[in-house]
Amino acid sequence: MAKINLDSILEGRRSQPHMLVEVLLDLQDQEGYLPEEALKTVSKELGVPLIDVYRVAHFYKAFSLKPRGKNVITICTGTACHVRGSDLLVNQVRGQLGIEPGETTPDGQITVECVNCVGACALGPIVIHNDVYCKNMTPGTLRRKLDKAAGKKKEAKDA
Amino acid sequence: MLQYVNVTIDGAPVRAEKGTSVLDTAIHYGICIPHLCHIPGIHDMGACRLCIVEHVRNGRSKVTASCTLLVEEGMVIRTNTDRILKMRKNIAELLVARAPNSKAIQDIAVRCGVTEVRYPFRNENCVLCGRCVRICKERAQANALGFIGRGKERHVDHPPGKLMDYCKNCNGCILFCPMSVTPCGGPMKKGEERLCGKCDSQLTADARKMPGVCVWCELGKGFQCSRYLAV
Numbered sequence: 001m002a003k004i005n006l007d008s009i010l011e012g013r014r015s016q017p018h019m020l021v022e023v024l025l026d027l028q029d030q031e032g033y034l035p036e037e038a039l040k041t042v043s044k045e046l047g048v049p050l051i052d053v054y055r056v057a058h059f060y061k062a063f064s065l066k067p068r069g070k071n072v073i074t075i076c077t078g079t080a081c082h083v084r085g086s087d088l089l090v091n092q093v094r095g096q097l098g099i100e101p102g103e104t105t106p107d108g109q110i111t112v113e114c115v116n117c118v119g120a121c122a123l124g125p126i127v128i129h130n131d132v133y134c135k136n137m138t139p140g141t142l143r144r145k146l147d148k149a150a151g152k153k154k155e156a157k158d159a
Numbered sequence: 160m161l162q163y164v165n166v167t168i169d170g171a172p173v174r175a176e177k178g179t180s181v182l183d184t185a186i187h188y189g190i191c192i193p194h195l196c197h198i199p200g201i202h203d204m205g206a207c208r209l210c211i212v213e214h215v216r217n218g219r220s221k222v223t224a225s226c227t228l229l230v231e232e233g234m235v236i237r238t239n240t241d242r243i244l245k246m247r248k249n250i251a252e253l254l255v256a257r258a259p260n261s262k263a264i265q266d267i268a269v270r271c272g273v274t275e276v277r278y279p280f281r282n283e284n285c286v287l288c289g290r291c292v293r294i295c296k297e298r299a300q301a302n303a304l305g306f307i308g309r310g311k312e313r314h315v316d317h318p319p320g321k322l323m324d325y326c327k328n329c330n331g332c333i334l335f336c337p338m339s340v341t342p343c344g345g346p347m348k349k350g351e352e353r354l355c356g357k358c359d360s361q362l363t364a365d366a367r368k369m370p371g372v373c374v375w376c377e378l379g380k381g382f383q384c385s386r387y388l389a390v
């Protein structure tokens with residue numbers, strides 16, 4: 001595993017336990033997940049016990065402790081989106097990719113996650129594809145989106 | 160110099176050291192407030208809610224956990240009104256439904272007057288009281304244990320890797336965990352859980368007549384009532 005460079009993230013934040021969430025957010029942005037080694041360094045540099053780092057990392061849905069795929073598909077399963085049929089979207093994922101929410105496809109292309117409400121209920125069901133919000137999703141549109149996300153990889157392989 | 164405040168607990172005017180909790184004060188003056196997650200000398204986190212009391216202010220009363228409520232000048236506290244006794248009994252009932260395999264919790268149920276359990280038994284081996292976590296953090300200063308996850312996934316765990324990398328083997332967590340002593344009849348299997356209630360006989364007549372008074376009941380030893388731990 002390549003050595004993770006934490007210097008730019010920790011710069012000016014060392015020994016400041018209250019910066020924990022900010023540091024973890026930056027780390028999540030940089031790596032796509034929170035690697036164990038990096039968390040140990042964070043714990044040491046900020047002076048926060050390792051168990052507390054893990055507690056915070058497990059608490060927020062924004063953090064992931066497992067490596068995530070290139071495409072992160074987040075399905076909103078909040079009340080409004082549920083009523084508008086987000087469970088059909090989850091089933092679509094199950095059928096098409098054979099993975100459960102929270103899992104990543106074996107080729108590391110797509111990660112599917114569920115969240116409870118992203119604050120855009122009127123436009124639901126909402127799917128977030130790598131930070132892009134997609135409104136009024138149906139199983140059909142999701143299928144095309146997933147095909148495209150998985151397909152990109154095939155072209156890359158062929159080339 | 161120590162500063163004192165005057166509080167009224169169950170109609171009795173008492174003097175309490177500033178900065179102590181209502182629960183500590185009450186126990187100090189022999190007023191019984193059943194509690195589970197409180198350990199003297201360790202920070203309280205208000206996890207079990209057994210120690211609820213009514214805090215009367217401006218003619219209104221608010222139910223709150225007494226272990227996380229600090230004494231203030233002129234405070235009025237009621238610890239065993241009918242409302243409180245009923246709520247506390249319900250909390251004890253929920254606890255015993257979650258973890259019937261703990262002598263401490265069975266004892267608390269008896270002390271709180273639980274006679275039947277109306278909830279399905281879950282038979283879990285942890286009630287999330289956080290005693291182990293706080294002992295490990297504050298007394299052992301090992302930080303080997305903590306709560307991981309949230310909602311119904313919340314559980315006690317250690318950082319990834321081996322527990323032994325952090326643990327100092329002080330055994331504090333086991334000593335203070337209410338789950339480490341099983342009811343006298345031995346552990347109950349799934350489907351056979353019941354309210355034990357055997358210790359009912361240890362609750363003397365006085366304790367029944369005066370629910371708000373600490374009579375140094377034998378049961379307190381079982382659930383590590385801080386009355387016993389403090390001496």
Ligand code: SF4
Nearest residue numbers: 295326327329330332
């Ligand atoms: S025995 Fe280990 S895990 Fe338990 S309180 Fe002591 S240091 Fe912490």
Ligand code: SF4
Nearest residue numbers: 285286288289291336
């Ligand atoms: S393991 Fe025991 S002491 Fe720790 S939270 Fe669970 S019941 Fe409480």
Ligand code: FES
Nearest residue numbers: 076078081118120
């Ligand atoms: S429930 Fe999906 S955005 Fe609110």
Ligand code: FES
Nearest residue numbers: 205207208210226
């Ligand atoms: S002793 Fe106060 S909430 Fe547990």
